[in-house]
Amino acid sequence: MGKRILELDNVHSYYGHIHALKGISLYVEEGEIVTMIGANGAGKSTTLRTISGLLHPREGTVKLEGEDITHTDPHLIVYKGVGHVPEGRGIFPKLTVRENLEMGAFTITDPNKIQQRLEWVFELFPRLKERLDQYGGTLSGGEQQMLAIGRGLMQHPRILMLDEPSMGLAPVLVELIFDIIQKLNKEGVTILLVEQNAHMALSIAHRGYVLQTGNIVLTDSAEKLKKNEMVQKTYLGIE
Amino acid sequence: MQRFLKSIQLRELLRPLGQMIAFSLGSSAVLSLIIIILALILDQTAVGASTMARFKVSLFSYTIVNLPQVLIDGLTLGFVYAAIALGYTMVYGVLEFINFAHSEIFAIGAFVGVEILIALKGREILSTEMSVGNAYWWLILALLAGMAAAGLAAVVVERLAYRPLRGAPRLVPLISAIGVSFFLQDAIRLIESITTGQFHRIIPTFGNFDQRLTFGSMPLGAGSISLGVQIKSLIVIIAAVVMLIGLNYLVNATKVGKAIRAVAQDRATASLMGIDVNHIIALTFLIGGMLGGAAGVLYALKFTRIDPFVGFFPGLKAFTAAVLGGIGNLTGALLGGIVLGLLETFAGTFMSIFTMGAAGAEYKDIFAFSILILVLIFRPHGLMGENVGQKA
Ligand SMILES: Nc1ncnc2c1ncn2[C@@H]1O[C@H](COP(=O)(O)OP(=O)(O)OP(=O)(O)O)[C@@H](O)[C@H]1O
Ligand SMILES: [Mg+2]
Numbered sequence: 143m144g145k146r147i148l149e150l151d152n153v154h155s156y157y158g159h160i161h162a163l164k165g166i167s168l169y170v171e172e173g174e175i176v177t178m179i180g181a182n183g184a185g186k187s188t189t190l191r192t193i194s195g196l197l198h199p200r201e202g203t204v205k206l207e208g209e210d211i212t213h214t215d216p217h218l219i220v221y222k223g224v225g226h227v228p229e230g231r232g233i234f235p236k237l238t239v240r241e242n243l244e245m246g247a248f249t250i251t252d253p254n255k256i257q258q259r260l261e262w263v264f265e266l267f268p269r270l271k272e273r274l275d276q277y278g279g280t281l282s283g284g285e286q287q288m289l290a291i292g293r294g295l296m297q298h299p300r301i302l303m304l305d306e307p308s309m310g311l312a313p314v315l316v317e318l319i320f321d322i323i324q325k326l327n328k329e330g331v332t333i334l335l336v337e338q339n340a341h342m343a344l345s346i347a348h349r350g351y352v353l354q355t356g357n358i359v360l361t362d363s364a365e366k367l368k369k370n371e372m373v374q375k376t377y378l379g380i381e
Numbered sequence: 382m383q384r385f386l387k388s389i390q391l392r393e394l395l396r397p398l399g400q401m402i403a404f405s406l407g408s409s410a411v412l413s414l415i416i417i418i419l420a421l422i423l424d425q426t427a428v429g430a431s432t433m434a435r436f437k438v439s440l441f442s443y444t445i446v447n448l449p450q451v452l453i454d455g456l457t458l459g460f461v462y463a464a465i466a467l468g469y470t471m472v473y474g475v476l477e478f479i480n481f482a483h484s485e486i487f488a489i490g491a492f493v494g495v496e497i498l499i500a501l502k503g504r505e506i507l508s509t510e511m512s513v514g515n516a517y518w519w520l521i522l523a524l525l526a527g528m529a530a531a532g533l534a535a536v537v538v539e540r541l542a543y544r545p546l547r548g549a550p551r552l553v554p555l556i557s558a559i560g561v562s563f564f565l566q567d568a569i570r571l572i573e574s575i576t577t578g579q580f581h582r583i584i585p586t587f588g589n590f591d592q593r594l595t596f597g598s599m600p601l602g603a604g605s606i607s608l609g610v611q612i613k614s615l616i617v618i619i620a621a622v623v624m625l626i627g628l629n630y631l632v633n634a635t636k637v638g639k640a641i642r643a644v645a646q647d648r649a650t651a652s653l654m655g656i657d658v659n660h661i662i663a664l665t666f667l668i669g670g671m672l673g674g675a676a677g678v679l680y681a682l683k684f685t686r687i688d689p690f691v692g693f694f695p696g697l698k699a700f701t702a703a704v705l706g707g708i709g710n711l712t713g714a715l716l717g718g719i720v721l722g723l724l725e726t727f728a729g730t731f732m733s734i735f736t737m738g739a740a741g742a743e744y745k746d747i748f749a750f751s752i753l754i755l756v757l758i759f760r761p762h763g764l765m766g767e768n769v770g771q772k773a
Pocket of ligand 2: 186
């Protein structure tokens with residue numbers, strides 16, 4: 143650990159007139175799992191969208207390994223090794239499961255590598271293999287979530303951003319997803335994780351940030367956040 | 382595995398071919414049946430009597446005898462419409478926007494192809510006595526040049542007139558497209574007037590394209606009518622079929638084709654896959670423009686005379702074909718084109734006789750545009766559904 147792979151400095155993002163991020167500063171070190179927690183509408187997804195270039199901030203900078211990517215196009219950021227599994231899954235409804243996964247590997251040119259990854263994803267989610275030629279849009283909600291994560295894995299990014307990966311999944315699958323995240327991390331993938339399930343997120347993360355209405359109000363190691371009174375009350379449901 | 386992949390790829394070539402055959406036969410059968418039933422009914426009326434008086438045959442036999450030729454001509458026209466319709470439908474699929482300037486992209490293709498052939502004729506490279514092989518090479522050259530020019534023009538139009546308006550309300554780029562359309566019409570007229578002094582151009586006759594292959598004749602009353610197909614009609618059909626199969630393959634079986642479909646379905650997520658969305662949109666215009674340009678050259682070959690407004694009616698009809706098939710749906714554009722081409726030719730041939738001369742062939746376009754209105758009212762998603770970005 144030590145090298146800052148991702149760094150946001152005083153980032154302000156807007157949707158039209160809506161001031162969604164009001165000066166976010168955060169960093170992620172190489173090899174870390176960092177989680178962002180916060181209420182609905184706090185700006186977690188917006189932060190990820192700003193990092194991946196879907197949204198360009200009006201103020202502040204986003205740096206990837208020291209390189210300024212504040213105004214870089216999203217597809218170029220992908221090529222720099224940033225993966226983003228978006229909120230709401232973003233499955234291509236009229237592409238088959240196979241084609242969706244292939245799109246996840248769009249940046250990869252070596253067919254053998256694509257095949258390897260494909261098999262790896264099938265190992266993790268055997269359900270996807272059974273549904274290969276089905277349209278993405280016809281999968282169940284949970285299956286779509288598996289597909290979205292599987293597609294994110296196809297790319298094998300250096301830093302993977304996951305936006306509520308546990309959403310809509312049965313508890314066993316939530317466990318599985320968190321296991322996969324940890325496994326990936328051990329293989330050297332840096333993780334930035336947004337979760338409603340703060341308990342799970344804090345149990346696998348190294349550090350965390352707490353967002354409230356576009357501001358970071360608290361940051362600490364995951365251990366300490368779990369013991370923080372405000373976090374316990376608001377996000378862990380402990381009175 | 383290797384074999385498996387190969388078989389899939391072959392399927393992507395055969396499937397559109399099968400579709401074209403099925404659509405051609407199906408539409409031909411349905412329209413023939415309708416016209417035959419109509420003829421049988423009208424035979425009992427004054428229409429039948431007047432046909433008997435004029436041609437010494439019943440309306441029924443008149444219809445049957447003319448039918449094969451009508452079908453051949455209708456399909457030729459239908460494939461031209463299909464090639465143009467694909468340009469509308471591809472752009473709509475990706476941007477949900479109707480590129481009304483596409484008819485002028487078609488015209489640019491036609492003019493570039495024709496001007497090249499005129500220049501070659503002027504240098505006496507082309508003639509009716511030249512070897513058939515050479516004639517085809519020059520025609521292919523003109524076709525490729527028309528495609529290149531039209532594709533390039535489409536890309537430039539997208540870059541200058543549509544891309545800056547990408548975030549604007551939907552009506553704004555539409556108005557821009559109509560403006561571009563008028564601009565290009567006048568630009569063609571201006572350039573042609575300055576360089577050639579006239580803006581009606583006629584494709585030179587060369588090679589054996591105007592010859593007619595006859596497969597026999599059908600007796601009609603005292604005389605007979607010969608059945609056949611002009612070589613240029615065959616060229617039009619073959620060229621269109623090859624292009625349509627190529628497009629189908631590109632969109633369904635290649636990586637870039639999947640990227641096009643991904644962009645059509647969800648632009649933001651596509652960019653998160655590493656797909657350069659602007660690049661894909663430009664590519665869509667390039668492909669649509671090339672198809673339109675090729676259709677322009679083929680149209681000029683078939684109908685010989687072009688002017689700067691040559692794109693207007695074919696464009697509008699191809700747009701109708703795209704709507705009829707389900708705009709955004711590539712297979713639908715093919716079906717719509719074939720149906721419309723056939724319908725127009727049927728109307729052109731039979732309307733005058735069926736109405737005892739009250740409404741002649743010059744009213745044939747009523748059908749195309751009635752269809753546009755009816756489809757928009759009763760089946761706005763078209764025959765095949767508005768499957769934006771779906772596999773063709
Ligand atoms: N496309 C948009 N247009 C306008 N406002 C938006 C848009 N997307 C998000 N917002 C607003 O920006 C703010 C932050 O939204 P964001 O999606 O980042 O929240 P979040 O923390 O991810 O919430 P959740 O936990 O519900 O996913 C919210 O107030 C939201 O209403
Ligand atoms: Mg969110």
